[in-house]
Amino acid sequence: MTNALLRERLIRVRIALTADALRVEVTDPRGERLPEPRAAEGGDQFGRGLLLVGALADRWWCELCDVGKTVCAEWRVPARRAARGVVCHLAMDTKGRLEWR
Template sequence: MTDCCPPNPPKPHGHYDAVSYTPYPRSVALARRHVAQLAVDWGHPATAGDAALLASELCTNALLHGCLRDRLFRVETSLTGDALRVAVTDPKGERLPEPRAITVSDQFGRGLLIVRAVADRWAVEQLTVGKRVWAELDIAGGLDA
């Protein structure tokens, strides 16, 4: 199996981590726990829960809408300046995600609404192959906290 695209280089004076996962439901839980642990290890335990939630929602969207058989998806986590970023890259770029209107009876479709509510910023980037969806949390004190 190969990954869908090259990693972003680590930004100077920060923390960076990238892990590629197989397109199976268990990978969502693995990524969620890993991102939460990174937030703690990097000195921001108060953001671990929100970072884990963002990772979970972005990974679930990648799994449901962006993965191809035998192609990995990547979770990149970085801490630079005053933001913790969780970015998920998958190989399908032809359909870009966007929040949609839902009704109370809808069982699915709330993931990006949750991302929008929790994150301070989020966006979608088209890549040569696939897409990257990222979300950021503002961090009080940034790297010096």
């Protein structure tokens, strides 16, 4: 997500809570390169995002779209705490403006 924002690309963030999982999806219109975790050196400014996602989420993956790609991360939630069908959409434009849908 940071790379998309730094390069002034539009992104879409979708957060969904289902019966057994919390899912966060970040969609970016650039799909020519799929994300890969990489080892950042101590002084590197970038390169830790997917390492953090991989360490914190129960699972993550990338899906190609008609335009761009979507990176998804999921966390399992206890069934008694989940509310089926709760979905929030958060869109951010290149000027950093957020819009809930």
